[in-house]
Amino acid sequence: MTVSDGLLMIWDKELGSREDDSDEEGKGTNRVNIEIVYGYDRPEEVRVLFEEYTNMLVANDPSFQEYLDLQNYEEETGHLKEKYGMPEGRLYLLYCDGVIAGCIGLRKIDDGSCEMKRLYIRPEFRGRKLSEFLLETLIQDAREIGYKNMLLDTLPFLQSAIHLYQKYGFYEIESYNNSPMDTSIYMKLDL
Structure with a gap:
């Protein structure tokens, strides 16, 4: 990975296999071009992804809408x-x-703690380990910034995300953010 003009680039990477990712000769062809860019100057694309993400959460747990309202999500x-x-x-x-x-997003909680937010991969891109690229990038950044731990909250139905977090060393903790969602799962990674 390199940083250049706000662009983190990973070129021509081999990703996890998918059944529909094979060429005519039957050889696996999982090579793709991945670009990770800062989202600050692309608010419309961010808005679309955040909306897909929150719609998915509310569809699976309608009470999540109350939490979004408390977070002042629209702003x-x-x-x-x-x-x-x-x-x-x-x-x-x-x-x-x-x-x-x-x-994916990262925000400061205090001098030693940050929070991972909005990790989302569109359904048609899942199963290719793209979330791992984003998570690894964010963990590396958090360490470079000087945070001592990274926190997150998630919901029980997001089992694949929970397994991903555990794979990277996150473990369950008590609530850190006064969420009204009594089903939330809180996790922490020691950086």
Whole structure:
């Protein structure tokens, strides 16, 4: 990975296999071009991904809408730099072969703690380990910023995300954010 003009690039990477990713000769062809870019100057693309993400959450748990209202979610996309701005935060968009595929955010909680937000991969891009690229990038950034731990909250139906977090060393903790969602799962990674 290299950083150049706000663009983190991973070129021509081999990703996890999918049944529909084979060429005519039957050889696996899982090579794609991945670009990870800062999302601050692309608010419309961020808004679309955030909306897909929150619609998925509300569809699976309608009570999540109350939590979004408390977070003042509607204003979030209008103030991306304030919520996720550098040097203490990050907001990334991921493109797969030039098509927007996912996002992730990082925000400061206090001098030692940050929070991962809005990890989302569009359904048609899942199963290719793209969330791992985003998560690894964010963890590396959090360490470079100087955070001691990364927190997140998630919901029980997001089992694949929970397994991903555990794979990277996150473990369950008590609530850290006064969420009204009594079903939320809170996790922490020691950086």
